[in-house]
Amino acid sequence: MEIDKHEFLHYMRRIMERLDILSELISDKSKGANVFEGDELLDNQDLMIMLKISSRSLQRYRTSGKLRYYVISGKIYYKLSDVHEFIRDCLKNRDVSTGDK
Structure with a gap:
């Protein structure tokens, strides 16, 4: 052919x-x-890459209640808006502890 x-x-x-x-x-x-209540969902891997942290640090933020999370079908997810709020809180606390504004 x-x-x-x-x-x-x-x-x-x-x-x-x-x-x-x-x-x-x-x-x-x-x-x-990957959307929940109109907000993008991130999994552990996404968040570890985004924040450049270890899985242990991420677990510590979850257990301390500093970072909200959701378990869906046995997998942990984070809403992007909650992650932004977590970052703002961390920056605010850092500024307070160092005396910066």
Whole structure:
């Protein structure tokens, strides 16, 4: 079986269009899966990378009540707004302890 260049390019364009559609669908699904009450959810790995901390530090923040978390199907998640609040509180406490404003 032999096809010419024009026909080959036509098929490749169709394949690429379908791959783009699938990519959009996957992207939309993954965005919707990590949202709770209109807020983005982060898991432990996301948060450790974002804050550049260890899993032990993250556990310490949870158990001390400094960082709110949610357990969904046995997995721990954090709302992005809660993480922002945690960071603000940490910065505020640091400024108070150092005397900075």
